[in-house]
Amino acid sequence: MSAPHIPILRQGRVHKSLDVQTVPKLGTDEAAAEISFACADMIKYDLHKMGTARAALKKFSCQELVEITKKAGEIFLNDALPVGTEGAMQTPEDYVLSLASTSGLPHALIRMNMKRLGGIFADIDTIFRGLTRGLDWAVLDKGYGEQGGAPVSFSATTNELAVILPSNSPAVNALWIPSIAMKVPVLLKPGREEPWTPWRIIQAFIKAGAPAEAFSLYPTQHEGSGIIIRRAGRVMLFGDDSTVKQYENDERIEVHGTGYSKFLIGEDEIDNWEKYIDTIVESVSANSGRSCICTSTIVVPRHGDAIAHAVAKRLAEIKPLAQDDPNAKLSGFANPMFAEWINEAVEKGLRAGGATDVTAEFREGERFHQRDGMNYLQPTLIRVDSFDQELAIREFLFPFASVVECPQAEMLGKIGFSLVVTAVTKDVAWINQLFDCPHIDRLNIGNVPTNRIKWDQPHEGNLFEFLYTRRSFQIADIA
């Protein structure tokens, strides 16, 4: 199959741009895809017309859209779907190979992410109920109704949910899928190396019966992204701490930033630490350590050295393997420079003192590793002296974590913002303090990996509350 041409989708209408860029298969000159690029002003113009896209979705009831979403999930996982503009079809296996060729992700990880996405589609009714706290969907169809005996009315805050997608994580598409059932069209800007997942999800939705107008896809340059961020009614984007800071006061924008997720063991359970090593290793290394929900700091009151050694030994078993190896868990970097920059950041932290790379004694070769034309970073576990060491609270795009000792009573004062905290404890007083802690976004009590999340609860914001606002209303009979 020749490289497909991924066009712009303007409310479902295919637009083949004259500005075309080729995305090569990693490590080769061979084209994996041609991509149409949209100019920024075109996006500006189209944003003015998104009301018609929403009108197309509003013709359906929420119940119908929930059913369409479920059906789309089956199609996404199992069907051959159109790819590009020339009538070619893409089987699920073709999708795995295409995404692997441009992103560097191992096939096994892509399949795992497919399953996760499939779960979002399949559980859409649970997710919808969870995010709306059990709202009768008919309220959104009618505009008003009752919830728990109280009158409620919700109006959409926007005609579109715009998402600036990254190139390195297909699973983040999970965040926008529920928007369709909530009757809000999507406007997606795919990452340069990853047009595959949003394209395939859109095709699955359309085949399942969703109106094509609800889907806009704009591969675009930096300027086009800027227009989307500044002009769209609601925007989801991914970035680092500076991006979070930049938009913290803009209610239109929800930034999914660094997670700084942490695994805590309480005083009451620390002597049983060996029981939790499997969970810690999964928390650090799942999805090649690339998620904001992966653990990046392990906080324990004692046994820090022993825990660091045990986790490091297990992490070192995760090696760069061939992309099609069913055991491959480590992803290469689509942008080879990233691996070098990240490795240098780790080395700089080690040179500062007070930190030891415990994985160094277990792994084969250096942290930075090249294989099959791609750059890899081998998993790394750092034992740090204190929270003050610069690697104590860091998050990188590979399996990386630090182990720091800290008395339980001081932990909540030291950990800072944490997207996910798993706290292994039965100490009710401490559990109450954890629930009361304002800088923990998601809390797991017990032996739960930080990377296992339930989508029917808010994740870095509640999608329903982002897309809808509650209004007061009264209806009186007219004489």
Added chain:
Amino acid sequence: MIFTPTLSGLLSNPPSFYNAKPPNSYPLNCYPMTSDEAKAQLDERVRDMMTWHFSDETGCPFWLDWKKSVGWDPREEVKSYEDIVKFPHFQDEWLRDEKNERFVPNAFKGRPFNVFETGGTTGLPKQRVGWDDYKHDYEQFSHQLSDEFFPKGGNWIMVGPTGPRRLRLAVEHLANYRGGSCYHVDCDPRWVKKVIARKAYEEAERYQAHVMEQAVEIIKHRDIQCIFTTPRLLASIGERISISSHGIKGCFCGGTSMTPEYVRFLQEEVLEDKAQFVPTYGNTLMGLAVSVPEELKANNYSVTYYAPQPRAVLRIVDPEKTEITKGYGEYGRVELTTLTHEFFMPRFLERDEAIRRHPHAKHPWDGVGDVRPFGALTGKVIEGVY
């Protein structure tokens, strides 16, 4: 029959205080002619300009001093356009560091000059002195415009940089030359650059909205058929009103590089394929390189510009070895040579790169295509991907 209006014949108001009239035998519009005829005309122009700018009676102090410093006489050694490589690249810093009076040809001595500025956001800007060049350039350009889309007698609006810009006077002259009047809405690009440099994008958008409000009001309430503006401002006007529905038939556009996709967007969506889009490439130092708007669609909106030869020449050069002209279809850096009686500027390296294109029947000399900022792409670019 060769159309050869003369310089004096096209001047609207030949000044009475013209101290030394330049020879008036140079045709402004020379087509249809062959490439050989165009080349012969250019070579003749080069020889005449050497005589003009390097003779004590007519040349300016800057070039006369330069001649003394290098120890060779361009009048003897520069006999054709190919010989122009004997000059070093003109440095635009000279237009800031030298006094403007040093660029006044002795032939123009005593005649007050216009000062036109180029670029610059801080400090002393680069300045070019001039008298009638802008009139010649825009009168010549006027003859390229379609009367259907730029009706004679129609009024114009200019939405763009005015202030010390040559463009301000030039567009008004163009409108007047075609029998119309010109409305103006100013946009200060130096301020916009500063605002964007500090990433105050919202402030930049507010400023743009301020400019747009003025432009839209005039377009709505005055009888206007032609517009000059930049691509971005055109798109911004089109966001607010249907440009063609408000009577505008022709849009003359210049200012920034445009990808074929963007040109298509402007023609088909912003102008709704009802008004004609005329892209141009130019600056204060050159004049106006024109495109062939009626062929845009057939060329997949890839724009080729042709310099106003023989008054100015564009050459696509190897950036590493600028004496070498790139092959047709290859990208290279844009080199400009200006050859007017008012201003001689050899081999100025523009901050743009472009594809060298074949001569066109209407403009039988090399064109420059798909202009973009120099170094925009480091990889090898092959023409034809569009």
